[in-house]
Amino acid sequence: MxxxxxxxxxxxxxxxxxxxxxxxxxxxxxxxxxxxxxxxxxxxxxxxxxxxxxxxxxxxxxxxxxxxxxxxxxxxxxxxxxxxxxxSEVLIFIRNAEIKEDGRAHVSGCAITLLDIAYSTPPIVGTTMSIIYYKAYNDNTSGIGIYATSDSNIVAGIVSEFLFIQSSVYYFG
CATH class of the missing domain: 2.40.50.140 (Nucleic acid-binding proteins)
Structure with a gap:
């Protein structure tokens, strides 16, 4: 929990x-x-x-x-x-997720839809972004992206797919 x-x-x-x-x-x-x-x-x-x-x-x-x-x-x-x-036991972090033609990021059999509030600069098809998302409750093939960035400095400290944050320092687990 x-x-x-x-x-x-x-x-x-x-x-x-x-x-x-x-x-x-x-x-x-x-x-x-x-x-x-x-x-x-x-x-x-x-x-x-x-x-x-x-x-x-x-x-x-x-x-x-x-x-x-x-x-x-x-x-x-x-x-x-x-x-x-x-x-978090819900959020998943993925680095270098490619934005596809449909505007979604597709990773490990999961199509991630980015909420409009997830990014400051709209994603461009063919580019990669780091994304924090959760999988849909009823369907592991769909996800909702709540944060997306192409700035590698912002997510530099995250090395695990599971999110554990203490103040401004990232921990991995």
Whole structure:
């Protein structure tokens, strides 16, 4: 099971979920976190300024009331602490995945569809990208890419397909 688990606090008719997540793509419009239990968590506003992709953070989130976002939770507070650890049993990392004609990356019998929020620069057919994805629950031949980059420096420390992140340092397991 992912480490650590979530905490849920009911406060003034509001459910606040607290836990640890990994920062995915960041752009000028927003950013997203990933937590194995609740999936994507949207981030807006000044909280984005303190973030760096592929770092572990502590978060507080509330169910999203905004239509049109790709997440069911919205970050309310984020803390970047040196002790934060994110370990995923859902996410898989692949380096040098080739983008095919259909816009997907095909690796080990799995066709990975990249979410629009997964990248800052749209993937180009024939190029390779490093991708963090999860396999579809009902079908191991399909995957959903939540983070994709062609910048090898960002993912230089990751050598394993399983994601375990402590602060800004990558661990392998």
């Amino acid at each position: 992912a480490y650590p688990r979530l905490k849920c606090i009911i406060k003034e008719n509001e459910c606040i979920v607290k836990g640890t997540a990994v920062v995915c793509n960041i752009n000028r419009d927003g950013a997203y976190l990933w937590n194995d239990y609740i999936g994507l968590i949207a981030i807006e506003g000044k909280m984005i300024n303190q973030l760096k992709s592929l770092t572990a953070v502590e978060f507080q989130a509330v169910p999203s009331k905004k239509n049109g976002i790709s997440a069911h939770f919205m970050a309310k507070e984020i803390s970047v602490e040196s002790e934060s650890i994110f370990q």
